[in-house]
Amino acid sequence: MKKFIFLFVAIVGIYVSGCKCKGTDCPCDGDNCEEELITSVVLTFKDSASTDSLVYAFRDPDGDGANAATEHDTIRLAADKTYLVSAKILNESVSPADNITEEIYEERNDHQFFYLFTNVNVNFTYKDDDTNTPPLPVGINTQWKTGAASNGNVQMILKHQPSVKDNKQTTGDTDVEVVFQTVIQ
Template sequence: MKNQIKIRLVVAAIAGLLIASQGCKGKDPIPAPPNNNETELITTVTLIFTDSANSNDLRFATFNDPDGEGGNGPTQFDTVKLKANSTYTCEILLLDKSKNPVDTVSNQVKKENNDHQFFFHTHIADVEFNYLDFDTHTPPLPVGLSTKWRTKSAGKGYVHVILKHQPDVKNGTLDPGETDAEVEFPIVLE
């Protein structure tokens, strides 16, 4: 009888230790919620210009870096060539060519327009930029997928195109948020 009690006590002790050891293990971590505002890979930035005086005069400038930032250099890096003393509408097309089918990132920027803004500035070249598309903030803030470019005197330089991702901090300025894309195109005004 004493042996049965000892065996039962040993079995109970082992069972207790097993249960206790299972209870001490850390719980599986709670998975993080999906980040709906994560930065997209942008491999291609194309500027599509339409001359306001002649809608048949289309001009394109493309920056294409198939593996994204770092790694290999761009495979295409066009110069923006516009007429001096002219006005153009510029539409921006953003692509991620690393995906199959190719992902049109511009659609995501348009969908999340309250979180994105393009910024433009030139070095040397004489161009004035005006936004044509706005988000739904009050007051509305610019997006920049569609802009008007007014060129002035002939010259050359660079135009800096920056897309900022600014969820919950967009205020119309360059400072807040993260940079989704940044390209400095050579520009010639003829």
């Protein structure tokens, strides 16, 4: 009987101790692991002919779910201009805000921004490349040449394409997807 109890307790003990998380199964500590939350997208437009700049943004400071977005701008650009556009991705749920653009730049070989224009006259070119062979665009810096006045939208997509980057917006996982109403006037 004593032997049995000893054995039983030992077996149960081994099992229970084996149930703790092992190595890579262990999640991050603390209450919140959302280091990677993206809350905001900011597009800065610099007119190449002047020093003027325009800033348009989408902000959802508490992430998906919970409350709706607090800012969702309409992009308003002048006709027949050349803009240098820089994209900034932020996590504004923490203070100070986390600039995720830097992280994306570091991993530019696995990321790409795509801009899809619907009913707006824009001649679009990428202004940056990664270090893949052959180099592929990244899209943090882009150039938009506006044409005649028009009204439509721009869909901005950031794709995470780990080891499969191929300059196609259908590949990989979507990190960001925002549609901005866009007016060229």
